[in-house]
Amino acid sequence: MKFILNIWRQKGPAEKGRFVTYEAQDVSPDMSFLEMLDVVNQQLTLKGEEPVAFEYDCREGICGSCSLVINGMPHGPERGITACQLYMRRFSDGATITIEPWRARAFPIIKDLVVDRGALDRVMQAGGYISVHTGGAVDGNVLLIGKDRAEIAMDAASCIGCGACVAACKNASAMLFVAAKVSHLASLPQGEPERSRRAKAMVAAMDREGFGTCGNQYECEAVCPKSISVRFIAMLNREFLKATVAEPGPQAERPSDPHAESH
Amino acid sequence: MIRFFGHILTSVGSKVLVALSGLALAGFVVFHMLGNLQLFEGPEALNTYAAFLRDMPILLWTARVGLLGIAGLHIGLAVRLAVLNRRARPVGYAVREYRRASLSSRTMAVTGSLLLLFILFHLLHLTAGWVDTSFPDRLDLRGHRDVFGKVVHAFQNPLFVAVYLAGQAVLGLHLSHALSSSLQTLGVEHPLLDRLFRGAGPLVAVLVVVGNAAIILAVAFGLVRA
Numbered sequence: 001m002k003f004i005l006n007i008w009r010q011k012g013p014a015e016k017g018r019f020v021t022y023e024a025q026d027v028s029p030d031m032s033f034l035e036m037l038d039v040v041n042q043q044l045t046l047k048g049e050e051p052v053a054f055e056y057d058c059r060e061g062i063c064g065s066c067s068l069v070i071n072g073m074p075h076g077p078e079r080g081i082t083a084c085q086l087y088m089r090r091f092s093d094g095a096t097i098t099i100e101p102w103r104a105r106a107f108p109i110i111k112d113l114v115v116d117r118g119a120l121d122r123v124m125q126a127g128g129y130i131s132v133h134t135g136g137a138v139d140g141n142v143l144l145i146g147k148d149r150a151e152i153a154m155d156a157a158s159c160i161g162c163g164a165c166v167a168a169c170k171n172a173s174a175m176l177f178v179a180a181k182v183s184h185l186a187s188l189p190q191g192e193p194e195r196s197r198r199a200k201a202m203v204a205a206m207d208r209e210g211f212g213t214c215g216n217q218y219e220c221e222a223v224c225p226k227s228i229s230v231r232f233i234a235m236l237n238r239e240f241l242k243a244t245v246a247e248p249g250p251q252a253e254r255p256s257d258p259h260a261e262s263h
Numbered sequence: 264m265i266r267f268f269g270h271i272l273t274s275v276g277s278k279v280l281v282a283l284s285g286l287a288l289a290g291f292v293v294f295h296m297l298g299n300l301q302l303f304e305g306p307e308a309l310n311t312y313a314a315f316l317r318d319m320p321i322l323l324w325t326a327r328v329g330l331l332g333i334a335g336l337h338i339g340l341a342v343r344l345a346v347l348n349r350r351a352r353p354v355g356y357a358v359r360e361y362r363r364a365s366l367s368s369r370t371m372a373v374t375g376s377l378l379l380l381f382i383l384f385h386l387l388h389l390t391a392g393w394v395d396t397s398f399p400d401r402l403d404l405r406g407h408r409d410v411f412g413k414v415v416h417a418f419q420n421p422l423f424v425a426v427y428l429a430g431q432a433v434l435g436l437h438l439s440h441a442l443s444s445s446l447q448t449l450g451v452e453h454p455l456l457d458r459l460f461r462g463a464g465p466l467v468a469v470l471v472v473v474g475n476a477a478i479i480l481a482v483a484f485g486l487v488r489a
Contacts (some may be wrong), residue, residue: 006357072360105351170364171348203275209280212351213344214272215371218446219366226348231452238450240275245460 001027001088005040006098007052010109013116017109019098022052029089034059034066035074036088044222053112059084061225067167068113069100074223075163082162084258095215100164104172106209117163120177121210124161126205127198128181129140130190143189156184158226164230165220171212177219179236180228186239196243203240274347274450277340282445284337289442291330292434293467296474303478306411310403313410338379345372350402367440376436381430389417415489416484427479431472438468 003024010017013251024040033038034056042052057065066083070076091097099113123152142156145153166178182199182261185191191198214233270276298316301308315325361369388394398416403409417423443464451460481487 071360172351185456207274212348216447217368218363221364234450234452244270
């Protein structure tokens with residue numbers, strides 16, 4: 001198969017980017033999208049040109065590293081998968097494919113198609129955890145959790161933090177990501193003690209990072225590789241309202257950076 | 264109090280207030296439509312109803328000032344959120360494909376702005392009477408202001424019919440995303456009832472538009488005459 005690729009090239013965070021057209025020759029329909037890019041990069045390297053920088057890790061749809069907007073859709077035209085699980089047979093031979101990075105103020109471009117998603121990590125640091133005293137492992141089945149609750153928590157926990165929700169949102173809002181994290185922990189007894197603080201702190205952190213606000217268009221759900229439901233956004237809104245009304249408490253203060261030493 | 268304002272300034276806090284004020288305004292729009300349907304009962308019913316609303320100055324002005332305040336809050340916060348949203352994506356996509364987002368959800372800022380213009384026009388036209396001075400304020404046989412005559416006179420003019428029908432289209436588009444979206448923002452969600460919540464917006468929007476358009480068209484086509 002043959003493709004014409006319009007790829008966003010940008011040398012560095014401060015440089016001006018532009019689209020460059022490449023031709024991908026001899027592509028097997030069984031190649032994944034990333035393998036196709038590997039082939040293109042191989043050819044570029046042989047020609048002595050700079051290969052296209054793109055992010056990947058597991059290549060099996062569980063790490064959340066790949067971050068390509070393919071023909072205007074994060075992770076490409078298929079639903080419920082990441083870009084690495086997308087195969088070239090999905091495209092017609094000779095098609096023109098536009099490849100762009102995630103675009104959001106909170107995700108500055110590092111190079112070409114690679115963006116810095118540290119903003120999501122900082123939102124997690126603000127409250128996406130439970131505080132427990134470490135010690136001996138807890139016995140199994142000490143905390144019994146109903147099947148329905150476990151399912152809800154698991155659905156939310158399937159978020160791999162890729163940021164496609166932000167990329168798809170008209171407003172570059174991270175609500176689905178934050179909603180998944182907050183709902184996951186709020187559904188379980190382990191997350192119960194800190195749920196109010198967590199909802200407020202994570203929403204405050206989300207705002208601080210410069211994400212937009214949710215417009216309830218549900219594009220995020222449609223592109224999420226784990227098909228996480230926007231119901232969790234309603235749950236987050238409820239958590240936040242409950243936290244504000246029932247336990248006004250202090251407005252979430254800026255948490256101390258737990259990784260301050262490492263950077 | 265400082266804490267309270269702190270929460271309003273968060274994205275979710277602002278959205279909740281936009282949703283609540285929007286629901287209040289939508290509630291007014293629904294009752295406004297239902298009240299105006301009395302046009303079909305004839306001049307007496309509509310003029311008596313109008314007089315009933317005007318006869319209680321305290322209630323009238325509380326409602327007017329309240330609605331103005333709510334609308335101001337709604338617009339102010341919505342503009343603030345829109346500015347934040349624009350800032351969140353300084354560089355847009357070259358290619359953009361939507362999967363879920365409805366036309367109505369994508370045009371909320373545009374329809375909201377147009378709606379504001381339409382409401383201002385409507386107030387200047389039928390409430391203040393500055394737009395069209397060709398119809399003199401007069402009293403009907405019972406001594407009530409002749410609202411019925413004024414409405415009929417207005418919609419016999421094709422220009423006003425066009426403007427008001429366009430206004431209804433904009434109102435319908437805005438409402439159809441607004442109501443369901445408000446419920447989501449207020450955290451109303453249920454595995455079984457979600458379909459109802461998602462359908463509530465378009466349903467109410469259609470009812471309001473059909474009700475209002477019926478009044479306009481009935482007069483325009485001469486089914487209701489003075």
